[in-house]
Amino acid sequence: MPDNPQALPGQAFALPGQRLIALEGRDAAAFAQAQFMNDVKGLADGHWQWSGWLTPKGRVIALFALLRLSDQRIWLAVPDADAAALVEALKRFVFRSKVAIELREDRVIEGRFGAPEQAAGAAVAGDAEDSLEIDMSGDGAARALRIVPAAQAAAADAALAAQWALADLRHGLPRLPASQAEQWTPQQLSLDRLRGYSVKKGCYPGQEIVARTHFLGKAKRGLALFAGPAPVEAGAEVRGESAALGTVAASASDGTTHLALAVLPLERADGAASIDAQPAQEIPLLDGLAR
Template structure:
């Protein structure tokens, strides 16, 4: 492991889908849960694709170069089946959906040189820089045609742990299609809209919001040993919630759990491991 957090390291689990063509932005507006029409060119936002029942299929950062060119940066989801699933909804739209396996993603725990907030820097052909900073430190993510960044699993795990600390659920495939945006507390990331027009799952999302039926959300827990997404979270021996994402950076064992918003403070365990709840950090919304 290199000792300099500002040295770039590979993020091989981050992959790209490109939308291009006359109707690219219109297609994204109709399919994804964030407000793409209001996103300025040269900006990015958190977004996602839902099932008709309002369950999250995939989360991603959506980059808008212009109305005819958008990228989906997927931190976890496999882009190949996702692109194929999206293709089934193209119909007569003038949009091309392609997996960009020619691009590489790297990260550093250092301040970006040009990007700031939700404004990214660069262009598709030469590389793009994004500001992934938040409370607790600076981070820079770069998408490049070629990268010499080291494959360092420890630093990549620290990146994932930072995501979890700030409420970005790094969902394994087993957790896809299970949770609504509200259950994943994605309002903290400004990742979905309840006011835009129709998109898959929009009716469920809006009804839950406007009828005040949000009863579960994310909690950050830290264990005395490694935690595993998929395990139940128990309070004083009784079922309380479900671990949906986990990260182990060698020093901390973190997980995000979907739990009742109203709950009593009790001793917690997950998978036989003692855990304690910690507050989620702010600043990763875009």
């Protein structure tokens, strides 16, 4: 395992826990448009966007990168949710739609620090029958995510995977553990920063809550990024000088750097903060990961 992961910008490595779900069939795009929170209809073939699946009350069940390969082939790169359970839950809404939903065990998701070889912005590069690449670069670093046949998978590297998770948090991508599923609305997770949901498309689960919050200006909380001296767990309380401020929704650590994304009031007084009785320094979120 390398001592300095960033010294190997060309090295591909497995992203543990990230899984691929495929929606395929005549109604794949229509099904995704009806179920997911971003506008699949407005997404061009060969492009990707951030998206997610919500409860009827507008809480995020899962976040993912949605790749529209064609109107008959939609792939979801799912970083944190239980992908097998997600497949079974989605199948309950197929009804008469001509779409097959499958966990693709024959594909592996891996990452690489450094400029993508071919992908750029929201354009997907490669061949679905072989390997695909998407550009995960932001203001903090150039990165590429690859979907490859399992037989070609890169080795796992815990240090590099931890660096990847830290980069996600720095750019405001919440890496939600199971304890935080169905807890937060897209606005509370500041997913507008990633252009991760739509308030103008047609109906989808939770759409009424999302649109009402947007158009009535009722979003009162959003994400803030903190660095601390030790790891913290999602669900931990963030406290100000005299009162609770909010809750950690996602956290990551590489043994040296410890970051937490917390849902806090958008309007709050300046002052010292702590998480689990440890000092926590708020730091700016990076831009550039919106697609």
